Amino acid sequence: MKLIIGRIILLWIALFLFSAAVFAEVDSPSFYGKRTIGPVENNNEKAPLSFQRRSLVLTPLEDNKQNEEPQFLMVEKGDQSIQPVINAKTELSRNEKLLAKKAHYYFERNWNPSTGFTDSVQGYHHVTMWDVASDISAQFSLEGLGLQSKEMTNKKLEQLLTTLSVMPLYNNQLPNREYNTKTGMPSGLYSSHKSNGNGWSALDIGRLLIWLYIIEQEKPEFSSLIEKITTTWVLSSAVSKQTLYGTKLSKKGEYYRQEGRLGYLQYASFGFLLFGFDVSESYQKKHIEQVSIEGISFLIDTRNMPFSTSDPYILMRLEVGNFQQWWDQLNTIYLLHKAKEERTKKHWVFGEDSMNKSPWFAYNNLFFYGKSWLSTSSGGKPIEVFQVFSNKVAFGFSVLFNDEYALNLRRDVINNSLYSRVIPTGIYSDSSVNTAYNINTNSMILSSLWYKVNNNSPVIKRDAMLKVMQGQLKH
Secondary structure: OOHHHHHHHHHHHHHHHHHHHHHHHHOOOOOOOOOOOOOOOOOOOOOOEEEOOOOOOOOOOOOOOOOOOOOOOOOOOOOOOOOOOOOOOOOOHHHHHHHHHHHHHHHHHHHHOOOEEOOOOOOOOOOOOHHHHHHHHHHHHHHHHOOHHHHHHHHHHHHHHHHHHHHHEOOEEEEEOEOOOOOOOOOOOOOOOOOOEEEOHHHHHHHHHHHHHHHHHHHHHHHHHHHHHHHOOHHHHHHEEEEEEEEEEEEEEEEEEEEEOOOOOHHHHHHHHHHHOOHHHHHHHOEEEEEOOEEEEEEEEOOOOOOOOOOOHHHHHHHHHOOOOOOOOOOHHHHHHHHHHHHOOOOOOOOOOEEOOOEEEEEEEEEOOOOOEEEEEEOOOOOOEEEEEEEEHHHHHHOOOOOOOHHHEEEEEEHHHOOOOOOOEEEEEEOEEEEOOEHHHHHHHHHHHHHHOOOOOOOOOOOHHHHHHHHOOOO
8 A cells, every 4th residue: 555655656746847847848937027117206206206227027937947957067276268358369268158058048048039039037028128239239249159140140130120110119209118029019017008108218228229230330231120210219309408318107197307327327328329319418427426435436426216237337348348438437346346355255246137036126236325235126125135246247347357356257157057057147145046047147148258259349349439439420
C-alpha cells in the first residue's frame, strides 16, 4: 500500500513539473499588470507638477526563475581576456560574447512580428517610446556585433517604423505614453477614449528622435518612412519656451507642463535639436544647485521631483559622445560610485530600473530631496528593499572607463548573469536577484558592447554632433 501511494505521489510531482516547464516555455512572464506613468499628482495641488521620465509599474504574475539550462561563464580573478578601453578595434572576450547572446535572446523571444515592437518587460505586451528607442538601439547593436544579419535588422526596423507611421496618436498630435506591442494600439489609461490615451512624454519622444536620426543617417533607405513619421507627428507641440513640455490627461482635465530634470532634460532635448527645434532653454544653467555627496560636488535640479540617475548620462555618452558641458556629469557620477565602494566595501551602482516586486519601477537616485543614494518609486516614495546594483549601468561604466573598478564591475555583471537565460536587471539590498527581465537592461548592455567593438566611439559621428551643437545642422 505504501509503495502504491509513493508511486502516485511521484507521478503527481512529475506531472506538476512537466506542466510548469510547458508554461514557462510558452510565455514565462516575469510579471505583468497595470502601469502608472510618471509621478503621481499631489492631492493638495499646492505646487504645479512637471512631468518626468516614464516608468512601467506592473503587478506580479510569478517569480520567473527561467527554468532553462543555464549558460555558465568562466570568471577568473586574473581574466586575461579583459581588454582595456583604447581607440582601436577591440574584440570581445568569451564572457562578453555570452552576455551578448543572452541579451540577443531577449529580443528574439519578446519581438512581435505584427508591429515590430519588442515587449518592454518579459511577458508584458506594452511599450513606451523610450522603450522603442531601446529596441532600435538593440537592433543596430545586434547587427554591429555580428549576431543578426543586415537583412533581418532591416526587416525588423521596417515593420517598427511602419507601425510608428500609422499608429493612433494622442489627440492626433504625438504618440501616447504607451502602446500594445501586439496590436500597435494605445494602451493604459484612457486608451479607449477618443483622445487615444492619456498624453505624451516629451522625454520619451526626444530619445526616440535620436534613434530616428541615427536610422536616417546609417540606413538612408528608410528616409521616406522617417519623414512620414516626423511630419505626421506634431513635434512642435512638445516644445514650448525653448524647452520640453509633456501632456497628461487625468480625471481633472488635461495638463500641459514642463518635463525633464537635469540629465534627462538635456539628453532628450538633443533629439529635438537634431530635428531643428530650438531647445536652448534646456541647456541653460538655471534651477541648478551644487551639493556635496560624501565630499564630492554634484549638481542637482532644484525643481520638483528631481530624479537623478546615471542612465541619461551613460546613454548620452554611448549614443552621442562627450560634450564636456556643464551638465555632463558622467565622470562625477563614476567617481561617486567608486567612493561609495571604497567607503562601504560593496558595489553600489544606481540607475532607473524595473522591479519584480512592488513598486515595480524605481528611480535609484544619487540625490533626491536632500538625501543621497535614495531609491524611490515613480511617485517619490522611498523604497525599503531597493536595488543596490544595476547591471546595465554597471556594464555601461565598464566600457566607458578604464581602471580596476571598471573591470570589477564587468566581472560583477557577468557573475550576476550566470544562471539566467537573459540578463537580469540587478541585485537588491538584501542580495536577492531582480528578475524583472526587461528591454532597457538588455539593450544598454548590447549598445555598450557595440560601443566597445566600434573603436569606443558613439553612434552619432562627432562632426555631425558638433554641427548640431553649433546650430549648423539643417534637417
